[in-house]
Amino acid sequence: MAGWRGRSGGAGTTSVRSRSHRRRTPRPPRRAARRGEAWGRSLRVATTLKAQLREEITSALRSSDKVRLGALRMLSAAVTNREKEVLHELSDDEVREVAGKEVKKHAESIEAFEKAGRHELADKERAEREAVSGYAPTQLTEEQVDALIDEAFAETGASGPGDFGAVMGAVMGRARGQVDGTTVQRKVKERLG
Template identity: 40%
Template sequence: MALKQQLTDDMKAAMKAGDKSRLGVIRLVNAAIKQKEVDERIVLDDAQVLAVLEKMLKQRRDSVSQFDAAGRRDLADIERAEMAVIESYLPAKLDEAAIRAAIDAAVAETGASGPADMGKLMGVLKPRLAGQADMGQVSALVKQTLGGG
């Protein structure tokens, strides 16, 4: 529950400091977390909160590319500011060497040997690397490792 508590504490601090933009983003994050908890009738742990944050980050990346394509720099800048706040709650990103090391460890653990084992391998890697790596990049590296790409 540490991440949810940190979000709550930061929301209170942003209120006291009068930081409206940061406060707005934290409220959006808390609303997304609460929505998922209500929809699924569960209490999210840190890994699930990270998944919510990753999803919100991906949505903003998509929005930035759309706004840039439409020439709406003002809206793209707002999305980038929101991305910076959301990213501050994510763990540090792993470099490619660390991701490859995690893939190698998972291959050794699962005995994956070919492209057919990709799902099994991703199932092991996703919880381990959540929030620390772009899963698209992980998927590409797994394909490369298993000889499927």
């Protein structure tokens, strides 16, 4: 005996049988792909906006645009936090919803900074809002909001203040983040009396 050879028959070699078996066995799909298929989603569709966001973050890094980079990173963090809350990868519509909330936060910050006389911070918030607004859903015009309210009134048969919740639910269900709730609330209250 020339030395100990181990189980495979050679010192540190693999048997021919196990090598050929590995070649014939297909590789398992990536973990993320398996997860996406289990949820019934195509990863290409589910991550289009997220991939675009990552690309924009990279371009902001390369161009040294700190304000845009900060805003996009905050949006990316908000998307990640939302994914952790709902325990699945967000679709494009869900990413738009998160972006809409971020745009609203920036608008509130701009208003607060303007009231406090901090115009330089308000300008920075405007630039951040502009960077994030491309991911937010397009906002409905006043005419479109009025048309939605008309449809909701016709659908619910609202006639008095007691029907406020039904009308609001119908309008906000159709608008899905494309309109500010306070605007709809004000218009519905005016109509109901």
